[in-house]
Amino acid sequence: MAVSVVLPRALLTYSRGSSTLELESRCRTVADALAELGRRWPAVLDRVVTEQGDVREHVNIFVGEESIRFATGLTTPVRDGDTIMIVAAVSGG
């Protein structure tokens, strides 16, 4: 089993067109998964988090159907078989 990371269309430019990344390495938290994402696709990670490693203000990350904002943020646990979804928040101007 692995953890899947699903990307929004806007970031496919930076993932060579792949919309899903299967993480084979052991990930205990969302932070672990993002670190692995950054090793594989650093340009994707740049768009998701700031230089300080904070999730950008208008980006939402879900583990399953739960937003990590309402869980424990980047320390939200992930388990084998989980799907992490990165989406643009419903916001704009």
Place this chain on the structure above:
Amino acid sequence: MPTPTPTPSAGDVLLLVGTVKGAFIFSANEERKKWEMSGPHFPGESVYALAYDERGGRRRTLAATRSFHWGSTIRLSDDYGASWTGPERQTVRFPEDSGLSLVQVWQIIPGPTSDPDRLWAGVEPAALFESRDGGESWEPVEGLLKHEHRPRWQPGGGGLCLHTIVPMSDDHQRMLIAISTAGNYRTDDGGRTWRPRNDGVRAVFLPNQYPEFGQCVHKVVNHPSKPERLFLQNHWGLYRSDDAGDSWTDVANGVPSDFGFAMQMHPHDTDTVYIVPMQSDEFRCTPEAKMRVYRTRDAGASWEPLTNGLPQQDAFETVVRDALTADTHDRAGIYFGTRSGKVYASSDDGDSWSTIADALPSITCVKAFVVGRSGAEA
């Protein structure tokens, strides 16, 4: 979506227009009567800084883009916007130990012609970045990043932004920058140290209205042939300095308001400057609902309204700090854009005006360049 990009010849004018929804590139020949438009480039992203750089044999357009969701970066085009760099990694990044994260880039300024690979970028949160490879990569200027005043700088309405970069020497040792709201800082040693240069500049929103720093400077300009003479549009106040910013004198002589944002130097006359007054900091629209550019030809001793071709009734317009510019033709082209998406142009030093676009997204910056003038930025 972008319409065909220009293929300008020497002497043509490029007019780069940034908006909250992307960038537009206008081009015209030297007569500047008929304009072609391409864009939007980066649709949906705001573009607060644009530049064109011909130094070192380049034909490079630089655009500072900000996605509402995915962050900010500087993109490059060497074919007038037909294609842009990604870039893969975001090239303007604060070091991890700074504790800061980039919000957006407010200003891009090519360096001296003698150093064709050097550029500067002013960003939010307030910091100066430098490129030594034509804009491909950027590093923060440490002397300002670690300035002892930084903890006491406060954001203005637009955020804590370094929005103005004024080179003052060919060897890039002396430079003035402006931050809202920290005021002016000048380096005389290539960026290692920075001193506040605000003596005489008012801060109406502070108990001490003449502090060492903390002013809300909106724009500063100078002429390359007389770099020590500076003109300043303040958050209330219009000033001139004849000593590289060591002291400032009020020159709001005959303007309907000394509040405003935009200011532009004439490309050839060191005594001629343009501004667009706004009624007040609460209203921030053109006084008396008249769209007027004001011009001084005597270094601020007097100012005259320029109205020919501009609406003089029911014109509730706002022109922000980087939305007024000039080209470098002998009879200078003067241009400005409004928050309501109009672009006005003059090809006779501001004596008369016409509309070249009237329904763009809200305009954040306007920059003009004459192709083949060796990187001379207006």
